[in-house]
Amino acid sequence: MAGLPTLAVVGATGAVGTVMCELLTGRRNVWGEIRLLASERSAGRKVRCRGEELTVQVLTEEALDGVDVAMFDVPDEVAAHWAPIAVSRGAIVVDNSGAFRMDPDVPLVVPEINPEQLRNRPRGIVANANCTTLAMIVAVAPLHRQYGLRELVLASYQAVSGAGQGGADALHDQLAKVAGDRLLGSRTGDVRQAVGDDLGPFPAPLALNVVPWAGSLADGGWSSEEMKMRNESRKILGLPDLKVSATCVRVPVVTGHSVAVHAVFATEIDADGARGVLRNAPGVIVVDDPAAGEFPMPIDAVGTDPSWVGRIRRAVDDPRALDFFVTGDNLRKGAALNTAQIAELLAKTLTHP
Amino acid sequence: MAGLPTLAVVGATGAVGTVMCELLTGRRNVWGEIRLLASERSAGRKVRCRGEELTVQVLTEEALDGVDVAMFDVPDEVAAHWAPIAVSRGAIVVDNSGAFRMDPDVPLVVPEINPEQLRNRPRGIVANANCTTLAMIVAVAPLHRQYGLRELVLASYQAVSGAGQGGADALHDQLAKVAGDRLLGSRTGDVRQAVGDDLGPFPAPLALNVVPWAGSLADGGWSSEEMKMRNESRKILGLPDLKVSATCVRVPVVTGHSVAVHAVFATEIDADGARGVLRNAPGVIVVDDPAAGEFPMPIDAVGTDPSWVGRIRRAVDDPRALDFFVTGDNLRKGAALNTAQIAELLAKTLTHP
């Protein structure tokens, strides 16, 4: 593997990092050395990746030496601190966190949509979009190209693993507590009491519940997650005036973010035409036969690469509006896969002679 | 109780009927005799209602004799057949099914919104709105009165008990099967296999999943439930040209339907003004302090009367649009409570001298 670039996976032990190691095992190899980094908590842990048993090392300046591409799958504040250090040590950073996405000097790249933005990276950092935005934007972009997007109204159904491994653990713990009590969730059984105080990373129980909140409080009562969907959609599509209203809701699903999309276009649109566009779109699979029970659902999309799109129908009262439902694996296209795709494009330009 | 009208609860043993019996126990009594009716399957069963132990009788023509008001909490086809028979025997019918809602000779009544429609009932039948519509319309109507509604974009998070007792049973059965297996819902655990073939009234597993489908297939790929939200909203609000796009999604919640609402008005709207209108609206409780973890959620709304409204915010990109989230108990305001309110208004006009 001499001549192939060196890859670091920073945060290799987290929800995204774990899927990244699996993905790297299955994809065509473009990497020389792969280095797995995390905090002191996980140092020394053995992880299988690309058929090799690798030892997780602590993220230090020295551990970044000689790295060509560093994927960052760590919390925002860790990425904000360490990504510039990795760049100063000679790496190109592909960051999965929210730390740099809206930085005008950092491209926000979805390879199916705007790969050309990769070349324009003055800070040496490329950002990966938020997982909820990614699931949806892969389907919205080709429709925009055909019909001219004017407005998006979005409602999400977000999986708990979107809040990291701690989110998935919390839901499993809660389900173990509520299962078997057939009164819970009805007027005679109190879910809050059954779940207790250990809510994991969430503000309320997720078992037998939906929680209309993700992220932190932004201006005007919006959540940071909702503002990400708006701002990242605008940046990825290059539409600074796009109207976007999103409602982000956490649901008791382990993996797989879904979004109900109402998209308004500049021209009239029909469902068959839209279906045709989506069938030809990279990274999209159309699953749209409700009479046969075929629509996008998290239990089917989990572990797969594409965005599943279905329930495609023209608005009854507006010939320029289309409604559809999208589900994508938040840990794959929503995170690790998109990062891997970006990193592989970079690797092509880096392979040493 | 001589002189007070006789009430029949048809379908007294179902999900809605059971809640109806409880409600009748707690509300101010306006009824003389209460008669509980169901199919032969439940005949002879004892049910406590209003402090009395009542015996469920089979629904027959004779069982309807002398009934002043008959609440119908039975499937559509049973209501379609039996409601006219009840009318012919002298009863006024308040029907919870979908059989008569769009009949121009049947008023669709929400007492907080259009009680005056009660007087106009040429067929002797009054219809109760669909549970998803009800949760949302109680909040939308007062905003419409103030700001002039032009368009609704809706996405629902519907509880399994909306599909009757069989729906609630199915989710509990499924949760018992998936709880404890921490791989399920991730890429390494197959929920379909764990749940097996017994899906209850749903087209796919609900445990650890969301299912973007409710009802049957209507024109253009829309579901019947989505068309109900559109058509019933228009009828209740008296707005035959209202633009409505709804996406109806079933979620693993036992009771409590939620709706993410994007409402566009004729005039500019601000969140504080809207909050003021909603605080004064009958049947609404405003729960809107995200920083304190206060937003509407099924586990809190279950067993309560009002529609819980929160996440109230003006659209960032449209001063005439408001986004908010509503949760209501589908078995109470979504069904039994609204029916009881209507029936009590009718009882006032019926009390024998």
Ligand SMILES: NC(=O)c1ccc[n+]([C@@H]2O[C@H](COP(=O)([O-])OP(=O)(O)OC[C@H]3O[C@@H](n4cnc5c(N)ncnc54)[C@H](OP(=O)(O)O)[C@@H]3O)[C@@H](O)[C@H]2O)c1
């Ligand atoms: N989950 C998703 O669906 C998703 C989707 C898109 C983007 N993202 C973003 O991806 C990033 C990772 O998310 P996740 O869900 O994988 O989180 P996670 O499960 O909590 O994992 C966090 C990872 O970061 C490492 N880490 C934490 N603090 C560190 C430090 N000071 N130095 C070095 N490593 C440190 C952890 O290592 P230890 O094992 O040593 O603690 C772990 O490997 C976040 O920015 C998240 O917003 C997540």
Ligand SMILES: NC(=O)c1ccc[n+]([C@@H]2O[C@H](COP(=O)([O-])OP(=O)(O)OC[C@H]3O[C@@H](n4cnc5c(N)ncnc54)[C@H](OP(=O)(O)O)[C@@H]3O)[C@@H](O)[C@H]2O)c1
């Ligand atoms: N669940 C909700 O959230 C909700 C909300 C609004 C409206 N609705 C509507 O309310 C109605 C009842 O719903 P549900 O959820 O309570 O359903 P459910 O739990 O399935 O109960 C159905 C009831 O109808 C009775 N029934 C069925 N066939 C009958 C027949 N041939 N003759 C007499 N009784 C018969 C059943 O009696 P047995 O015990 O004898 O079978 C049972 O009492 C439906 O039209 C539904 O669409 C439901």
